[in-house]
Amino acid sequence: MTARFSLQPAAVAATIAVAVVIAAGTLATVAATRVATPVSNVQIDAWRMQGTATHAAWPVWRLRLAAAFGNAAAREALADVLVSSAQLHERREGVELYRQLALGSVPGARATLGHLLLRGLPGITPDYVESRRWLSESALHDPQAAYDLSTLYRNGYGVARDPRLAIRWLEQAAQAGVPLAQFQLANEYRFGTTLPHDDVLALQWLTRAASAELPEANLALAIAYRNGELGMARDEDAYWAHVKESEHDLKHVSRP
Template sequence: MPMARLFEHTVWALVALAAASAALAVGVSTRGDRGALAAVSTEQLAVRAGAGRDAQALQQLRYRAEGGAAQAQQALGSVLAATADAADRAEALRWLQAAQQQGDAQASYQLGKLHLQSGPQHDEAQAARDFERAAVAGHAGAALQRGLLARRARDPAAAARWLAQAAQAHDPQALFLLANAAREGDGVPRDEARALVLYREAAALEYPPAHQALAMAYERGELGLARDSEQAREALAEVAHSLKHPPVER
């Protein structure tokens, strides 16, 4: 073989060897990443996939979801539902429904929220059914949302019933709304003493409207309270403090 041809074959052999080595290194790295992600909890994968849109974390979530894990289906659906992309929301709907069929209460709650969003998936009646399903399973946030939908539908008795469930789990908004209902006799018997207790419990959870309600009650001498301008000022001062510590969504 002429020297020129021999040199050319040698060069190409070296190039092929280098390419194969690079591919092997990439493959080992990818398998290593997958192996590392396999040990990461589903909750952590959801955080990484949602906050930073980590493609590998999203892929690992999808792998687990396709394997039938309800928690992964719910987590993947929740991540995709949080985007503005219509295709992502459509996929989110499928995964959340799959998790719901396995009895995942959080999936039912997320489905309810998804059905309240604008777009082709908007369906308030379905949202109410999803929230109710989750609430029956003990989900406090779903009970609150079901109560809010009942209020919107002008069904105060049903609203009070669902709000009472959320209030038992110490949801501050539910406590406040239930206090309003007890104060006005809206869906429940009128009971100012109960309303005061509920306002105070919501205020202890740093819910600003509850502090405002207490301030007005002290200022006007309502809910069985004597007029007390000092207590009214203290309650108003708590409003600013509470606004710095908003309640965590359940």
């Protein structure tokens, strides 16, 4: 004869109550641990790097837990990891989290969101209108945002093309040390499309971009030395030196 067991409603309620108490105790323990030993920014950066490099679940879980308990750095790191995820739903979650951070005036979040919406992500199309909103709010104090805003105005992405504004933001980004902006500004002076032709300024900005290890800048300098351009005499040794530099730069190139 098989014995059959069934829980009465009172027993079910008691079981649920016990589970709730255990869960509450667990959360209280985690919270107490966090207060006693707060997560360091070094640890958060480690989880960020592990999450973006390996896409493993455990660093993401740890960032989620720290963010849930109010750690602002963990929240921003979580957004960074999620937008690099291979999963579309996580990329969307990351963009939305950056949007919340931007609305909360978290430093850098507005510029990052503007950049993401300008470039788009796999499965997420660019939104130039919203991108311009966030970039416009960030460009005065964020060089990358200034460069991105220049890109919007130069190409007419979601707005009428405006070469004057494009150059204004491009110059600001170049002065602040953005290598791509320096290279682009060099080309503006070199070819005279928007700015007056000026080989001296073109060479100045091209050299600064090359010194920042931008591969295309070193390659452009190499060609200029080979052909005797930008007011320079032909120099075979300088040509090969910059070719080698461009090859070296390609091994370390990282684009935002």
